[in-house]
Amino acid sequence: MQYPETKKVDQVDEYFGVPVADPYRWLEDDNSEETAQWVAMQNELTGDYLSKIPVRNALKEKLTKLVDYERYSSPFKKNGKYYFFKNSGLQNQDVLYTQATLTDEPRVFLDPNRFSDDGTVALSDLSFSHNGKYLAYAISRSGSDWEEIFVIDLATEKLLDDHILWSKATGVSWQGDGFYYSAYDAPDGSEFSDLNENQKIYYHKVGDPQASDDLIYQNQEHPKRFCWAQVDEDERALFIMEAGEGRGNNLKVKALTNPEAQLTTMADNMENSYWPIGVIGNQIYLYTNDGAPNYKLMVANLNAPEQRNWQELVPEADTVLASAHLIGDKLILEYLQDASSHVYRYDRNGNKVNEIELPALGTASFAGKKDDNEAFFTFTSFTFPTAIYRYDTQTNQTELFRSPQVAFDPAAYTTEQIFFPSKDGTKVPMFLTYKKGLKKDGNNPTVLYGYGGFGINLTPHFSTSILPFLDEGGIWVEVNLRGGSEYGEDWHIAGTKLQKQNVFDDFISAAEYLIAHNYTNPNKLAIRGGSNGGLLVGAVTNQRPELFKVALPAVGVMDMLRYHNFTIGWNWASDYGTSADNPEMFNYLKAYSPLHNIKPAANYPATLITTADHDDRVVPAHSFKYAAALQAANQGPNPTLIRIETKSGHGGGKPITKVIDENADVYAFIFENLGM
Numbered sequence: 001m002q003y004p005e006t007k008k009v010d011q012v013d014e015y016f017g018v019p020v021a022d023p024y025r026w027l028e029d030d031n032s033e034e035t036a037q038w039v040a041m042q043n044e045l046t047g048d049y050l051s052k053i054p055v056r057n058a059l060k061e062k063l064t065k066l067v068d069y070e071r072y073s074s075p076f077k078k079n080g081k082y083y084f085f086k087n088s089g090l091q092n093q094d095v096l097y098t099q100a101t102l103t104d105e106p107r108v109f110l111d112p113n114r115f116s117d118d119g120t121v122a123l124s125d126l127s128f129s130h131n132g133k134y135l136a137y138a139i140s141r142s143g144s145d146w147e148e149i150f151v152i153d154l155a156t157e158k159l160l161d162d163h164i165l166w167s168k169a170t171g172v173s174w175q176g177d178g179f180y181y182s183a184y185d186a187p188d189g190s191e192f193s194d195l196n197e198n199q200k201i202y203y204h205k206v207g208d209p210q211a212s213d214d215l216i217y218q219n220q221e222h223p224k225r226f227c228w229a230q231v232d233e234d235e236r237a238l239f240i241m242e243a244g245e246g247r248g249n250n251l252k253v254k255a256l257t258n259p260e261a262q263l264t265t266m267a268d269n270m271e272n273s274y275w276p277i278g279v280i281g282n283q284i285y286l287y288t289n290d291g292a293p294n295y296k297l298m299v300a301n302l303n304a305p306e307q308r309n310w311q312e313l314v315p316e317a318d319t320v321l322a323s324a325h326l327i328g329d330k331l332i333l334e335y336l337q338d339a340s341s342h343v344y345r346y347d348r349n350g351n352k353v354n355e356i357e358l359p360a361l362g363t364a365s366f367a368g369k370k371d372d373n374e375a376f377f378t379f380t381s382f383t384f385p386t387a388i389y390r391y392d393t394q395t396n397q398t399e400l401f402r403s404p405q406v407a408f409d410p411a412a413y414t415t416e417q418i419f420f421p422s423k424d425g426t427k428v429p430m431f432l433t434y435k436k437g438l439k440k441d442g443n444n445p446t447v448l449y450g451y452g453g454f455g456i457n458l459t460p461h462f463s464t465s466i467l468p469f470l471d472e473g474g475i476w477v478e479v480n481l482r483g484g485s486e487y488g489e490d491w492h493i494a495g496t497k498l499q500k501q502n503v504f505d506d507f508i509s510a511a512e513y514l515i516a517h518n519y520t521n522p523n524k525l526a527i528r529g530g531s532n533g534g535l536l537v538g539a540v541t542n543q544r545p546e547l548f549k550v551a552l553p554a555v556g557v558m559d560m561l562r563y564h565n566f567t568i569g570w571n572w573a574s575d576y577g578t579s580a581d582n583p584e585m586f587n588y589l590k591a592y593s594p595l596h597n598i599k600p601a602a603n604y605p606a607t608l609i610t611t612a613d614h615d616d617r618v619v620p621a622h623s624f625k626y627a628a629a630l631q632a633a634n635q636g637p638n639p640t641l642i643r644i645e646t647k648s649g650h651g652g653g654k655p656i657t658k659v660i661d662e663n664a665d666v667y668a669f670i671f672e673n674l675g676m
Contacts, residue, residue, distance in 0.1 A: 001049075001639050004041035006628040013561075016583040020561060020596070027624040028566075030613065035624070039613070039644050042627065046608075046641040053668040055676075059468055060664035064090070066464035067660065069406050074367055074376035074388050075102070079132035079154070083109065092119025092655035096126070109157070115139060122653025127172035127179065128154075130235055134206055136172040136179055142614040143649020145169070145568070149181060151206055164210050168196065169568075173231045175238065175256070178205040180216060180229035196568050197223040201240065216240075217263075224570055231256070232279040233370065237302055238263075239276050246270030247455075247493070247574050253284065253305050266305050278326040278370055280348070285313070287324045292316035293489040297324055297331070297350065313350040320488045322457070327368035327375045328393035332356075334364060338417065338429055339459050339486045343377075345396065354396060360384060361417075363459040368393070376401065381460040382433040382476070383413040408467055412436060415460070420513040422482075423505040426494075429486075430479035430510055431460060432519070435470055445474045445674040446520040448511055452481030452503035453532035454575050455492040465663045472676050475519055481506040481536075483575070497577040498588055504539050511547050526550035526670050530651065531618055532557060532575075538594025538626060545604050549638075550673045552666060553594075554610045555618050555650055558626035560593035561586070566619045595622075598629050603636030606673035608666065612648035620644065638673065 008023035029035055050056055068089035075084040082102060085094040093112035099105065115121035124147055125138035135154055138147040149164035149172060170182035182201050201217040204210065217240050219225055225244040231237070236257050243249040248267075251274040255261040267274045272290040279285070282302040289295045297314040300307075314321070320336040330353070331346040341364040343356040358364055362381030368374060373393045380386040388402040415433045422428050438444065447469065451458055458478050466476045480486045483495025483503045495503040511527070514520050527548050529537045534556020541551045557563050557572070561579040564570040570578075577585040590596055607630060611623035627642035634640045643665060648654055670676070 001045075003631040003640070004038065004045060006038065006631070015561065015579055015586045015590075018586070018590075020590070022562075022625075024625040024628045027628060028619075028621040030620055030624070038624070042642050043644055046643050049639060049641060050643075050665050050668055053672045055671050056664060056668035059667050059671070060660060062468050063465060063660050063663050063667075066407060066467055067656065069404055071386070071404060072388060072402050074365075074378055075401075076367055076376070077369060077372060077374070078128040087656075090656055092657060093122055093653070096123070110135075110137065110152070112139070116141075118647070119655030119657065120647045122655075124653060125149075125172060127174060129174040129177070129179070130231075130233060131174075131176065133177065134174070136174070138167065138172065140649070140653050142647040143612060143651070143653055144614050144616050145649070146616065149204075160206065162204070162206060162208075162210075164204060169199070169226050170228050171230065173229050175203075175231050175235055178203055180204075180231070180238075182226070182228045199225070199227055201227055201229050226571070230276065232276070234279065236279045237276070237284065241274075243270075244571050245574070247489070247496075248272040248289075249274060251276070253302070255302050258303070264305050266300065267307060277324050280326070280370065285324075285326060286310070287321070289489050294319065295321035295488070297321070297333075314346060320485065323366070325366050325368060325375075326370040327366070328370070328373035330393040332366050332368070332375065332393070334366065336457065336459070336486055339431075339457065339480045341379075341459065345393065356391065356396070357398065359387070361415075361460065363461055366391070380462045382415045382431060382462060383410045384460075385410075385462045406464065408464075413470060418513070420509060422502070422509040424502070426482070426502075426506070428480060428482070428506045428510065430477055432475055432477050433466070433470065434475045435473065438473075438475070440518040442515070442518040442521050443524060444520050445469070445472070445524045445526070445670070445676050446477060446514060447474065447526045447528055447670065448477045448479065448507070448514070449528045449533070450479045450481050450503075450507050450510075450536055451529060451531075451533040452483035452495050452506065452536055454483070454572075455485035455489070456532075457484050457486050459486075465667070469667055469670065472671070474676070475514075477510070477514065479507060479510045483532075496575045497585070500576070500588070501592065503536060504543060504592065507536060507540050508544055508547065511544075515547075522547050523549050524674055526552060526674060528552040528554070528666075530554035530556070534558070534618070534623075535560070535594060539592045539597075541605060541607070542594060542597040542599065543592075545599075545602060548605045550670055551605045551607045552610070552669070553607070553623075553626075555612065555615055556594065556609075556622060556626070557618055558594040558622040559596075560589040561596065563622070566621065567616050569618075595626050595629060598626075598633045600633045601635045602633055604630060604634040604638060604640065606638035606669070607634075607640045608669045609640075609642040610645070610662065610666070611642070612645040612650070614647060614649045617650040641669075 011022045011025040071087045073085035075082045087094045096110040097106040098109040112123040124140045127136045135152045147167045151160045151162040167183045173180045202213040204213045225242045230239040238254045240252040250268045251266040254263045275287040284300040286298045296316040298310045300310045322336045323334045325332040340361045345353040366377040375391040385404045390401045485492045534553035537553040579586045611620040
């Protein structure tokens with residue numbers, strides 16, 4: 001493999017007296033002509049390699065056929081009408097439909113496919129005004145995290161002149177004829193002007209220009225915190241939340257029922273999470289892990305919301321309370337038991353009524369309104385395409401509402417859950433999905449997928465993209481690493497900062513278990529992960545290159561010494577720590593940073609790095625520098641390639657055409673290098 005020549009520069013940084021070379025620093029400038037030329041050469045090399053894989057076109061054709069089925073979201077009711085999203089199969093973006101009743105013929109209300117010719121402008125948020133007059137929606141362009149907000153008059157269904165720019169990490173929350181949103185000052189082009197600091201909350205009155213919006217809140221003492229507003233359904237309370245300098249968030253509230261009320265602090269330690277799920281009368285219902293790593297429900301008095309007045313409504317359980325909803329006159333609580341959903345109906349006094357029966361072990365997601373007994377929920381698992389159910393909170397009756405027709409036979413596949421010991425003896429679960437009749441002969445192609453960070457759970461879900469791999473005898477494995485919160489906040493903390501190596505040990509132990517128990521062998525094992533999961537793949541590839549045949553790091557955080565210097569990267573310090581914190585944290589990060597632990601003249605797995613030119617969350621420089629270093633170091637026969645998507649970002653809102661192309665390339669690379 002003849003890789004494009006990548007120049008090196010004499011850049012050396014010093015951390016607590018330790019010099020660290022950064023020879024590919026110039027690739028951090030992804031707007032330079034020199035970087036653009038490097039990207040073009042890398043894409044040409046990768047494209048040439050992938051195009052010559054015999055199964056690539058057949059895989060793309062099969063993936064296209066598999067994803068070509070009608071997909072729906074759960075219906076949701078707003079101002080007496082139902083709305084839902086639908087994709088006819090190969091539409092780049094899902095379309096918003098509406099209907100007066102569930103038996104009426106639906107009609108298109110908003111079609112994001114009309115936002116752009118190539119599908120790269122995506123709908124990223126929706127918010128209906130409580131008074132039934134307006135809909136605000138947000139778009140993102142080319143996968144960027146930056147959003148623009150627009151407003152539709154619901155009476156005429158016409159787009160108004162309102163247009164909000166430089167919004168990010170926000171929601172739209174209505175009060176009267178206006179809404180709250182969070183935004184940054186427009187970047188001025190100076191160094192570090194894109195670091196997303198000093199976020200502010202504004203109130204926008206429909207019809208006014210953005211320049212006249214009222215500044216509602218900012219925290220100049222903590223410029224790196226996010227802040228956003230939330231108003232309850234009845235507009236009784238305005239909540240202000242801050243996050244970004246700890247594992248949790250601050251919470252403030254203002255009683256909108258009292259014109260004299262001031263913004264009152266309810267919680268300000270930044271180490272615990274506090275999420276208001278609704279207001280009934282003067283009671284605020286709160287979902288929190290304060291003193292409860294597995295989470296619990298509490299209530300506070302809107303007129304006296306200080307923490308000392310809170311009352312415990314549903315205490316912490318042995319399993320994790322993953323979500324809570326006020327629907328009808330009931331509480332619908334979802335718990336995670338070994339990473340699968342178990343959902344219960346409670347009364348509003350916190351008494352358990354019954355468990356809601358689900359179709360199988362998998363993942364459920366409920367939605368509804370506190371003044372409506374009708375709820376809808378989706379259910380999915382690895383061999384169970386996402387179906388929609390209608391649930392009556394009064395009668396406890398569940399009925400199938402919509403079920404997709406996918407061109408595969410679920411009876412041909414099976415999923416098993418295995419618990420294996422990690423390096424320190426901790427029991428870690430993983431799900432294995434494969435075709436029935438699998439022989440444990442140690443020769444099955446296997447993809448091991450993980451994430452392990454930021455309290456994000458991996459629960460069972462359906463994806464057509466893995467079906468061609470399963471059909472050829474493959475095993476798809478998802479492992480619930482520490483760093484997620486499948487077992488509560490303690491499980492999350494056990495994979496952060498100076499305990500981050502636990503995540504890598506869990507992943508390596510999963511691979512060793514699969515090999516030891518004759519599911520696969522190192523020449524048949526691929527590993528995959530994105531974002532924090534891309535960091536995972538890069539780190540374990542450096543630590544155990546002989547254990548894997550294929551490595552697939554996507555949009556990964558690869559430079560752990562400088563990640564906090566790019567766009568929103570500083571926000572990840574609560575999980576990672578930074579190289580500027582102290583010598584101990586610097587040395588720990590340097591010891592596993594994927595970029596800084598590539599071994600020269602080593603034999604690395606076949607590696608396909610994927611990133612995107614508009615990723616402004618994990619900037620592509622991470623992948624650029626990592627690819628350059630790995631290409632220079634890899635002396636073995638396996639290829640080291642990077643695939644750089646254009647007009648795309650971190651992953652959200654990607655048009656289906658780009659999704660299919662990327663999956664075809666990734667699985668063609670897997671097939672080729674696992675000998676399938």
